[in-house]
Amino acid sequence: MAKAKKFLALLLMLIILFCASAKVFAVSEKIDPERKSSLEIIFREGEKNLSGAEFSVYLIANITENGEFVVTEEFSDFNVNIIGKNDEAWRELASALEGFVYQNGFVPAAKGKTDSEGILVLGGLKPGLYLVIGNPVSVDGYTYFAETAIIQIPVLDNEKKVWNYDVSIKPKYSSVPDLEPDSFITRKVLKIWNDKGYESNRPKEITVYLFCDGKIYDTVILNEDNNWRYTWEKLEEGHQWLVSENNPEGYTVRITKEGITFVIENSIEKPKPPEKPEPPKDPDEPKLPQTGQLWWPVPVLFGMGLLFVAAGIFRRRGGYEK
Amino acid sequence: MKNKRGTGLIIVGLILILSAAGLSVYNITEEKNAKIFSEEAVGILEQQIVVKEDFEIFENAAEKEIPDYILNPEMEMPETEIDGIGYIGTLEIPVIGIKLPIISEWSYPNLKIAPCRYFGSVYLDNMVIAAHNYKSHFREIENLSAGDEVIFTDMDGNRFFYSVAAAEVLPPEAVEEMTSGWDFTLFTCNPAGTFRVAIRCDRN
Structure with a gap:
């Protein structure tokens, strides 16, 4: 539950910063959280209709009549860290949520394919916050990848100052030419x-x-x-x-x-107080490793040896003379 | 009597001379083995390392490979094990003609095989490498001069280029000083083993 609250707080902060509509939040009418709503997806490249593209939507959070989000049970385990408040942060969040959806095998609230006009209307949705995922689609020699998005229903109609429960979006996308099978x-x-x-x-x-x-x-x-x-x-x-x-x-x-x-x-998340540092293993003053070979005793030993030999010879000679 | 004492002195003298010879043989063998071990290891490492040339240029930025250490400089340096010892890469100093494997953790047995990382990471620009003053290892580093090129290649094939910037002589207790303030440091003992010669390098 704590996690859900945190997630909610993060999302809310982002949404307030993100949605211009939120600025006039206070003066607008209350939201009907049970109202039947719809999402229209228009998937086109200029005049070209991108038909046959499958989109799935997942309910991330319900919305209250005062416009607050309550994260659904499914998504409450998702403990996300969002840095920044721009489009990039939103893309990041959407992409991370997408992975979470796949990992847990969530069932979409609705799904369908774009028609010959490149349009898909998903009806019967509840107001809330949705994750919209599109599968890649190949059209006229190009594969189109719709960018996963987070969409709020309803949105505020700025002119009429009313909530619009039939939301229309044009997903961003990238495209690559269809490739040889072995790319x-x-x-x-x-x-x-x-x-x-x-x-x-x-x-x-x-x-x-x-x-x-x-x-x-x-x-x-x-x-x-x-x-x-x-x-x-x-x-x-x-x-x-x-x-x-x-x-x-x-x-x-x-x-x-x-x-x-x-x-x-x-x-x-919440660091415990750090463990007491271990006492140093070596109580002696640390020293840099000894990286020299033991050469100095060689001349010393050799010199002393020579001296002893010379002294011995001298002794023996002296002995003969006397 | 004096005759006997004289013989005794000669025997002691010969033992000392033999000890000197024995120590020399030991040192020479150790040095020779170190050369063989490190040459073998560097050969194996070079076969494994696929050197990454400068960033490959892709038309599509999404297909660009960014080295892991740039994404996470705090990452551990990748290792390759040879005979149970972990190596983190190779070191080249063209001007003195050495190319050596670098062992991840230092110990006296490891130093007899190859130079060892004493501290830090190339990714954090604070690595310090220690090696014996064997001729095949770091004896010649004291002859390096400012501007000489030093190249470290990690096991991912990333190459790091350095220039010699300074040489310092530090006492054995100067651990703190040895491990701070420079991008890359090589050190070994002076011939008597009483000081450490540190070659300090700047990353290019």
Whole structure:
């Protein structure tokens, strides 16, 4: 429950900063949390209709009549760490949530494919906060990847100062030319622990999932032995590759993509007081290692030896003379 | 009587001379073995390391490979084990013609095989490497001069280029001084073993 509250707080903060509509929140009418709502998705590139693209929406949080979000039970275990309040932070959050959805096999609140006009209308939704995930679609020799987004229903109509329960979005996307069947890419995952001084809290290992278009493709264990990292080679191009992890207790997670590397950063939440430092193993004053060979005794031994031999010879000679 | 005493002195003298010879043989053998061990190890490491040239240029920034150490400078340096000993990379100093493997953790037995990391990480620009003053290891580093090139290659194939910036002579107790303030440090003993010669380098 504490986690849910924290998540909620983070989201709320972001949403207030993000949505211009929130500025006039106070003067607007109350929201009807049970009102039948709909989401229209218009997926087009200029004049080209991107039809046949499948979109799924997942309810992240319900909304109260005062416009507050209450995270759904499913998403309450997700302990995310969002830095910043810009579009990038939103993309990061959406992408991390997407991994969480795949990892847990959540059932979408609604799904469907865009029609010949590139339009999909999902009706019968409750007001709330939704994660909108699109699968890649190939149209006229290009594969289109819709960017996963977080959408609020209802949105405020700024002119009429009323809540609009039929929301329309145009997802952002990227596209690549369709490839030869044998085009491959590499993806890496790198874990960063942000828990200096509390390393003993870390789990011994972490399970990371790689998803291909939303389906589990591979599972790897990251630990000290593999330096908390892994590389997948020869992954087919033209698919959407994404990672998520088993969220370690007591840590928040942040997943970013830097080049071909997914960086999973876990930060410790509430540090316990640090353990008492171990007493130094060597109570003596530490010294730099001795990196010289023992050469100095060689001339000393040799010289002394010569002296002894000479003295012996002298003695023996003296003995004969007397 | 004097005759006997004279013989005794000669025998003691010969024992001393033999000890000197024995110690010399021991030292020479140790030095020779160190050369063989480190040459073997560096050969194995070089086969394993795939050197990364400068960042590959992709048209698509999303397909660019960013080295892990840039994404996380705090990461442990990757190791490769040879005969149960972990190595973190190779060190080259072209001007004195050495190329050596670097062992991850220092100990006296390890120092007899190859130079060892004494402190730090190349990713944090604070690494210190210790080695014996064997001819094949660090004896020649005192002849380096400012500007000479030093190259460290990690097990991921990332290459780090340094220039010699300064030489220092430190007493054995100067642990703190040895391990602070420089991007990269190499040290070994002076011939008598009473001081440490530190070569300080700046990252290029």
